[in-house]
Amino acid sequence: MTKLIPTLIPLLIAAALAPALAQGQDLKVALIAGKTGALETYAKETETGFMMGLEYLTGGKMEINGRKLKVIVKDDQSKPDLGRTLLAEAYGDDKVDIAVGTSSSGSAIAMLPVALEYKKVLIIEPAVADAITGDKWNRYIFRTARSSMQDALAAAMVSPAGSYAFLAQDYAFGRDAVKAAKEALIAAGGKAKVVHEEYAPVATTDFTSSAQRIFDALKDKPLPRVLSIVWAGPHPMNKVADMKPERYSITLAPNGNILPVMKTWKSFAGTQGTIYYYYAFPKNKMNDWLVAEHTRRFKTPPDVFTAGGFAAASAVHTALSKAGSGDSEKLIKTMEGMEFETPKGKMSFRKEDHQAIQPMYHFRIKKEQKNEWDLLELVREIPAGEMPLPIRNKR
Template sequence: MSTSHKKGNPFKFELKQVVISLGLGLSLLSASGAAIAQDIKIALIAGKTGALEPYAKETETGFMMGLEYLTAGKMEVNGKKIKVIIKDDQSKPDMGRALLAEAYGDDKVDIAVGTTSSGSALAMLPVAEEYKKILIVEPAVADAITGDKWNRYIFRTSRNSMQDALAAASTIKAGGSIAFLSQDNAFGRDAIKAAKEALTMAGSKAKVVHEEFSAQNTTDFTAPAQRIFDALKNKPEPRILQIVWAGPSPMNKLADLKPERFGINLAPGGNILPVMKLWKSYAGTQGTIYYYYDFPKNKMNDWLVAEHTKRFKAPPDFFTAGGFAAASAVYTALNKAKSTNTEKLITAMEGMEFDTPKGKMNFRKEDHQALQTMYHFKIKKDQKNEWDILELVREIPVSDIPVPVKNKR
């Protein structure tokens, strides 16, 4: 007893330990609670300044509407709020690269999405690898993005040049002669290279007789058109001038030069609604497109068309659907991975299927390219309103678009 008394209360140290342990436990719980409450940060980078501004704005609208739809307006996933940080790279590669580094480094975003220009997107790819963070490419299309410039942090929801080309080639399997007109930039040259390869893959008997590349800001197409007409006019029919152009389309200016004098038919690629509504006088002209609001029949697209029309007095467009698809990829990946950890996200996203306004897409494991349907259209003769432009000829399934894997993984 006396010994115990001299040593004092034997429980004092133990009690102190309990208090310290409880304090530590509360601190850990507090830290854990803070982590749980932490926002999920997503950077959306787009070329909102310059020639591709309309595309960028549509992408942003579609992305935000996609998150709204998928989260039932709560803007959260796995109990965490979603915060979107929007940046304008002005379609400049150096700016795109710098803004992505800023997003990963300073803003501490978990995932990035972008961008509009293929040149800027290509400049961003090494940044994703450097920071070991996911970059979902939307809407840039250059094949090199999921080809020889690809790395394992890159996923793409937008179609690539080869998907565009294979869809178009599937409609031109007979003989005849083809000339191409595109932009003298990464997008244009990539697109024409893919188009020629796609014709061979599709078993088309048509022969490519001319390739014409013009600056994106060209306003007078008289000289380029004359070179194209001279190359095509004495070649076997059908004679097709395929136009692959991002931004304001030169189709009307080419049509004004009367290519029909030489038996030449114009074959435009799909474009945004404000551009296509100027094509009303070309009823019967056919082409292929990534998305047109009236073609897909599914619940997600029904909501997008109804809600977009209600809010903006016009149906959703080409790039609106693309932005929505990117949002769906982000949401589905976060839900599946239950984490923002990059490695867990990559595991979840490889081979991942997700819903979009176009229907289901899936990220091919080999190169992370989203496989998706495309559409063969004809310009309507009888149009009910300014947006009633295209008639569906055929939905082109993934099986008809055998995109080769070119990333040498």
């Protein structure tokens, strides 16, 4: 009979127990969001949607394949340096299996190299800058949020011709969105001409000079004359409208926004635009639950970023369930081309750049509103297949 060397016995026991120990370990997820600062509302919605998504998908157990699911929430204050530090802390100290974040595109871009350094998956939600799945991308990056180009392609289908001007914030989100919008208008047939781009500081409250420059640039140009406003946070549409752009036959074209902002647009009945999500548009079991449960708990329907957080939770849950572990290589293999259900319906991660392919919505502001949140009517759902989203990461 073979005798075991005493010093080998503990090693053999540890090896035998390793699968069982791994099976029993918690699965850890980091959620990084700008919970203080200009994007506080977006972050709060994202966190609410993320936690409600995990609750729904796990049947309230917060378990995946019998393993407890632990969510570690961190506030990057929408600051790139802090976002980078917190993600490194999540991967290195907290030993999370996967991370999700963040609210600001600038902070999200700063976080991308950290995912590469630690060789850990990072799901981007809700930052939209095209660079995230473009020239700044790496193989550990997936995005459930829509991109600036997806926003732009949808918007271009609503007003593909005429003379355009843009008012946007002077930082990564605003400039990226305008760049995408110009390309999208070309993709929509090239009948529109962009005559002016106006960038204002993020904290701007007086839009008099900006609006006047836009009016002067548009007023003699061919009809229709469209002013597209791309803005995060407190929206300037009412202030611009007070300056009476209709004097110059200029139409305002807002992108969709959060419910408290759109609630102030009641005087713009009939105005059309596009949006990532509005609670009354998708018709599916998951959205029905989200709308009913969110309304019951918070006395308001879910918002744009609530749905985004829920979508990120679904991607996390689907990936960890199918991969069977938090191993990064198994997750990447699982997630490339992976389909997952969201409140908007089915999404899938495109294999080439890991961007979530998804529909968008063409809306009209209602003339008759039954209550304070009955704001939009659906013109049509824009299928993902109608938006020719370019691949830009040069993989």
